[in-house]
Each structure stands twice: as structure tokens, then as C-alpha cells.
Amino acid sequence: MTERWRAKLGDLDTQVPSDDVLERAKAGPTHRRDPSPSEPTSKRVFAGVAAVVVFALAIAIFVVPFLRTNGTPSDANVTPTLFPVWPSQTSDQLKQLQNQADHGDANWALDPSAVAQKFGQDVMGWPDASVVRSFDPYCFQPQDGSTPVSVPCNQLQVGGASVPANLPPHFPRPSGSLEEGATKSYALFPCSTCPKIASPEWVQLYQPLRQGDGAIWAVLQAHGDADVSVQPAQVVSDGASLDATFYSTGALPTLGYGSCGVSQATSDHHSGDYESTAELSVQLGDACTGAQAGYVWGAVSTQPLASDPLAGGGSSLISLSIVPVTMVFDGAGAQPSASAPESPALTMNPAPSMPTIGWATHTDAYGWTIDVPKSWTTNDLATQGAGTQGAEFVSDTMSVRITTQTAPKNSPPPGLSLPAKPDSSFPLDANALLRSKNGELAGQFRGDGLLFKVDVSSPAAPGQLSASDQAILERMIGSIAFQPWQVGDVRNDWVAIATPTDDVSWIHVEGGLYMLFRTADGYRLYGSISCAGADSTRTDVASDGSAKLTCSDGSTWEMSADGASGGSGDAATNDPPPEWPVTTAHDGTLIAWILPGYFPEGTGGSPTPSP
Amino acid sequence: MDAHDYDAIWRQSGATLWRAVYAYSGGRRDVADDAVAEAFARVMARGAGVRDPLAYLYRVAFRVASAELARRGKEVAEVPEIAVVDPTQNGLPDLLRALKELSPAQRAAVYLHYHADMPVRQVADLMGTSSAAVKVHLMRGRRRLAALLGQDDVS
Numbered sequence: 001m002t003e004r005w006r007a008k009l010g011d012l013d014t015q016v017p018s019d020d021v022l023e024r025a026k027a028g029p030t031h032r033r034d035p036s037p038s039e040p041t042s043k044r045v046f047a048g049v050a051a052v053v054v055f056a057l058a059i060a061i062f063v064v065p066f067l068r069t070n071g072t073p074s075d076a077n078v079t080p081t082l083f084p085v086w087p088s089q090t091s092d093q094l095k096q097l098q099n100q101a102d103h104g105d106a107n108w109a110l111d112p113s114a115v116a117q118k119f120g121q122d123v124m125g126w127p128d129a130s131v132v133r134s135f136d137p138y139c140f141q142p143q144d145g146s147t148p149v150s151v152p153c154n155q156l157q158v159g160g161a162s163v164p165a166n167l168p169p170h171f172p173r174p175s176g177s178l179e180e181g182a183t184k185s186y187a188l189f190p191c192s193t194c195p196k197i198a199s200p201e202w203v204q205l206y207q208p209l210r211q212g213d214g215a216i217w218a219v220l221q222a223h224g225d226a227d228v229s230v231q232p233a234q235v236v237s238d239g240a241s242l243d244a245t246f247y248s249t250g251a252l253p254t255l256g257y258g259s260c261g262v263s264q265a266t267s268d269h270h271s272g273d274y275e276s277t278a279e280l281s282v283q284l285g286d287a288c289t290g291a292q293a294g295y296v297w298g299a300v301s302t303q304p305l306a307s308d309p310l311a312g313g314g315s316s317l318i319s320l321s322i323v324p325v326t327m328v329f330d331g332a333g334a335q336p337s338a339s340a341p342e343s344p345a346l347t348m349n350p351a352p353s354m355p356t357i358g359w360a361t362h363t364d365a366y367g368w369t370i371d372v373p374k375s376w377t378t379n380d381l382a383t384q385g386a387g388t389q390g391a392e393f394v395s396d397t398m399s400v401r402i403t404t405q406t407a408p409k410n411s412p413p414p415g416l417s418l419p420a421k422p423d424s425s426f427p428l429d430a431n432a433l434l435r436s437k438n439g440e441l442a443g444q445f446r447g448d449g450l451l452f453k454v455d456v457s458s459p460a461a462p463g464q465l466s467a468s469d470q471a472i473l474e475r476m477i478g479s480i481a482f483q484p485w486q487v488g489d490v491r492n493d494w495v496a497i498a499t500p501t502d503d504v505s506w507i508h509v510e511g512g513l514y515m516l517f518r519t520a521d522g523y524r525l526y527g528s529i530s531c532a533g534a535d536s537t538r539t540d541v542a543s544d545g546s547a548k549l550t551c552s553d554g555s556t557w558e559m560s561a562d563g564a565s566g567g568s569g570d571a572a573t574n575d576p577p578p579e580w581p582v583t584t585a586h587d588g589t590l591i592a593w594i595l596p597g598y599f600p601e602g603t604g605g606s607p608t609p610s611p
Numbered sequence: 612m613d614a615h616d617y618d619a620i621w622r623q624s625g626a627t628l629w630r631a632v633y634a635y636s637g638g639r640r641d642v643a644d645d646a647v648a649e650a651f652a653r654v655m656a657r658g659a660g661v662r663d664p665l666a667y668l669y670r671v672a673f674r675v676a677s678a679e680l681a682r683r684g685k686e687v688a689e690v691p692e693i694a695v696v697d698p699t700q701n702g703l704p705d706l707l708r709a710l711k712e713l714s715p716a717q718r719a720a721v722y723l724h725y726h727a728d729m730p731v732r733q734v735a736d737l738m739g740t741s742s743a744a745v746k747v748h749l750m751r752g753r754r755r756l757a758a759l760l761g762q763d764d765v766s
Binding site: 004010436 | 621652
């Protein structure tokens, strides 16, 4: 059965293209050229990773790099050669690094994941960079039968294990494990705890001097939100034209190149549409002669880059695509060819520092913390007594509001019910947490027993966030944290209790005596209970598994896990005490929401507050 | 299939692409013809430089169609001429009138997801937008079409 409106979509199948569409296409483009269309980010990522195979072949063909310091004078005679882009492009420095590693002074260089991570720290400017090994481009798995969802690549089963079904048909299928390949690829993330899903930087590494254990690794190329117009190992001559397409809204695109101390980049920074292009003509001058190791890069950043990312200018980078090339200097201060496009260029010299996205930790009155860009405005949302509590974090383009609802004193907070739901797992994953709702993003999580609501709005672009805002949001949401509990801690009417070792326990909580049952369905807490305000003479467990209280007059009171009560003598006439929510906090500690001093009628000697 | 065998791409995916653009343009077949032809022309011109020709085709075709619609005044005033291939069907005018109540992006998203059975993420990739945006398009488009065309189940 299909809904009527959906069935009617089939009426479109009666329409067919005109017969001459393909023939017209074969005659060539006829429209004025719009900005270059993009390939979707995910496909670009896939393509970047699929380049593993290309590089493996390239390595085999070109034999790994003994870098050319004396190239041939004409690019027609230049043999394309692979160079790493980082940590060095010179063979002497790579050999020096190998020597250091051999002597235990640079062990990181022997571990490809450490090299990738260090690239993130040193080049991308991400002190907390983390990496995830990427075996292949399959970062999707099916859900609900048909809709693939993105998952961290390291969670996918590949290389002989199951291949996710229902992949879009144009995705290439894997031909086997890439584990043994000559290159290794990693997804690089700007933080150690951020969600390992969205918009990663992809880094590809290989062993430039020799392959095998004990040989250093180097970054062959990186791929971010820019497609640059050159291929790895391509020969780029003086006067050549470079171009790149960038995919990132609201961030600054820069195209540049570097070789032999020469470094140039575009200077007409602007942030605008999701897709933008940049062009740059290569002007190598006479700093060197012949073929030299070089690189072409396309960066997306939050601030204008004052220098080449490899020269320390990457501290505001959102992403970086960088490709190793062979630059051919003619040694005569050649001018760009007449056909080279005009492009404003900025000669870039290494700059010592760059403005960064500073982060500060906000601590809420309810105990949770979150990382917030320092440039943002924080508004505390505090309601006297009951109501909305939390904070709102605001920038020019996005606001993030995190709130919880509190109840009047001695009343359970909204949403608290039996059985109580456990805290969310932290760190939170923004992509999993937030859902589109009326042009905004919204989600809920639980922490310290409280239900929190997250609302994200982007007035300038409802329903869509720029790449930079997306990255910021992911870090913010991923940074939300609560303090660990200690048994006896009390927060917001929740109290931490010890995890029982028996199925039935008598416990003291905030001056009251409670029964805690461990059942197959979770914990159940009843109380408090007393012998008319007096201490009991004994607490134990009855033979049938009930909690048993014996009073000084010999009367007893019993209660089972399901709340049934009974006993003998006067105590048996007591009303059963209430059940209180017990749940598991974010750090695994059991926490209970109770009203201290609350006694059912006839069982306690203390005043009974209204629940 | 060779990823750059454009004849094969046309045979396999051309009709779906064309209908997506046809829906996007509110039933203007001349816009769909022109946009799809231009998209194929550009992908052929770029050759192997395009790593994912199908995704490229969708992006170019939507872009060209969007530009053309904007040039013509964004929306058609009336339901355009319909080429009825199957003379037994007569529901298309109603569908097109209903689709006209949706935005171009909603039309394309609804067609690709609910009729061409593409996952949301793929639709987002092909349309050059985010999954979240596509979900919004789908939600609004679905509600509108259900209101206009009915939501009762049919066999």
C-alpha cells in the first residue's frame, strides 16, 4: 500500500526527455559558464581515499623519492617524481629524520598514525588532533533497510568481512583489504573527543625512503574541502595556471603553492557561497633552477592566512588540501605566460603566528561544562525557582541554547518518571543528537539525571550550517561534560548511592533508611522506613527475598522488589513507602532522586513534605 | 560500467536525471532538456577530470535549470505543455499543479527520494545540499503533496 500522493509521483514516468538531448550534449556546452559545479563532499572524500590505489601504483612506477635537486631544464624532459609534503620535502632532511628515529629520538615518525596526528597538530594547528584509520571509502552503513547513514570508518567491517549492502550504486565496491597497501590513510579530526563522523581531513601517508618496519612515514597528500587542479607528481611549470574549487560556506578559501622557498597564494579572500573557485598563476622566479619538489594547496580557514600552511600559517585552518608536485624553475626569472589568467597574488613569507579560534570552558550553574569560542556571547538563562535553567551561546551566525527545566522544591522535575532513564553517553555526538526541526536543529540528552534540551538556530541559513559553524557545533556538543560522582554527593535533588553487591540491600541515604532491590529490569528503591520514628532493631532479608525490618516491639515489616508489603504486629500496618527513581549517571554511578525526610503516613516521626 | 561512458550513463541514469530536473522546473520540459544536455556536454568536456560523473551531472543540471528558471521569472504561470507518452494516463496535470505548490528543491527532493528511491544522503549529495536540508524539503513537500493529492493508501 502506498499513499496516494506518492503513487502519483509515478505519473512523472510518462515523461521522457526529447530525443536529441544526448546529441545536443555531444555538440558541446552552449551556456555561459557558471562557477564550476562541485562533486559532493562525500564523493570527494571517497575519491581521495580511493587514491590509495593510485598512489600505490605511483609509488611502484616512480620508485620512491630520492628528491631531485638538479632537475632538467625543460619540463618536457622532467620525470614526474613523488615527494612527500610533510614533514619535509628534501631527502637530506628525511634521511636525518630516519636517523633520529633509528636512535630513538623520533619514534613518532615510525608510527603512521602518530605522523598523521602530528600533521594535524603542527600543520592544521589542532593541538588536540586525533586520527582514525581509514581503510576504504565506505563510511556508510545501512539503517532501516534503505537509508545509509555515515559512521566512523573504523567501525566498518572490510577486508574479507561483510560489506554494507544498499550502498548507492555509483560507489565503487572494494576489491579487498588495503591493509597491506603501500600507503595508509587516516581521517584527521580537530579534537580528541569530537564526533568521528563529519567533515574530516583525510591524510595519506607513505614511507618515502624505504618500506617496512623501522622506516619513517611521511604525509604524501591531504584532502579537505578543496579540490585543487593538479594531480600528485604532476609537473608544474613556471607560468602555469592553477585553480581550485572550495566547498565551505562562510569560511575563507585560499589557493597557494610552494617550492624551493617560493610561496604564493591568492589574496582575494571572501566567504560566501558553499562553492567557490580561485585561480593563481605560478610565478617561480629564479630562486632555484630545474625541477624541484613542490606542492599546491587549497585551504579553508576562519581567518585570512598570512603564510603558507606548511610554514606555520595554518593555525586557523578548517581544512587543507595539499598535493605534492614537481615545480620546474627556468632559472631566468621567467614571466608568466601571456595566457595565464590574471589573479591577485600575495607573496607569502612565513609568519610566526596566526589568530586562532580561542576556546573557553563555560560552567553552568547546574554543573555541566561546555567549550565555547571565546568570541561568542554567553547568556545565562536562569529562572528563579522553577523554570528554564541553562545558557545560550551566540555568534553572528549561530546560536546554541542548552536548557533544562526545574520544578518547585520538593517536586520532581519535568520528565522524571519511573523507571528513570539513564544519562546519555558522553561525549555526545552532534550528528546523532540533533535533528532538523522547522529549520532549526534540536535534540535532547540526559546528564546528572536531568533532561536537557539543545536548540541550534542559524538565522542566516535556516536548516543549514556553514562548514565552520558545523565544526564549531560539533566541538561544542562533543565537549559537554558533567563532573564525576562520589557516593553521597547530592546535586539537584539527586544523590549518589553505592552500587549494591546483593539483590536486596538496606541503605542509608541522607539520614533515611531505604530498601534497594537489584532486579533484572534495573534497580528499585523504596523508603524511607522506620519504626515510628525509632531505630529498627534489625534489618535483613527474608527467606522469600523481601527486605525485612524488625522493630523493638517485635513487630516486623517486609517489602518485596515489586512493592508488595506486609509483616506482623503494629509495623505491618504501616503504609508502604514510595518508590524513588534510580538510574545510572554518565560515569556509571548509581544516582537516586529522593526527598529526604519523606515518610509515608504512620511510618515516620519526621514532618512529611508534599511530594 | 565505465564511469566515463556517457552513452551508458545516459541509458542508465539519464531519464531519472531528466525527470528530477523536470520536476524541479515545475514541468518545463524545455528547461529539463536544456539543463540535462548542458550537464552532459560539460561532463564530456571535462572527461576524466570529473571523478563522479553522475553527481556532477545532477549538480550542473540543477544549477542550469535554476538559472534558467530565475531568468524566466522563477516560476511558470501555468502548467506547461505536457507530452503524454502513455495516452491512458491522465493524472500528470494534477501532479504538476500540486508540484507547483512546492519549491523547486522540494520537488526534486521528493521525486528523488520517494520515487527514485534514493537515500536522503545521496539526494543531498546530488542536489549539493545537506541531509538536514533535504529532510526539511521532504517533510514540507510530503505534507503539501498529501494535502493536495490525498494521503489515503492506494493499492
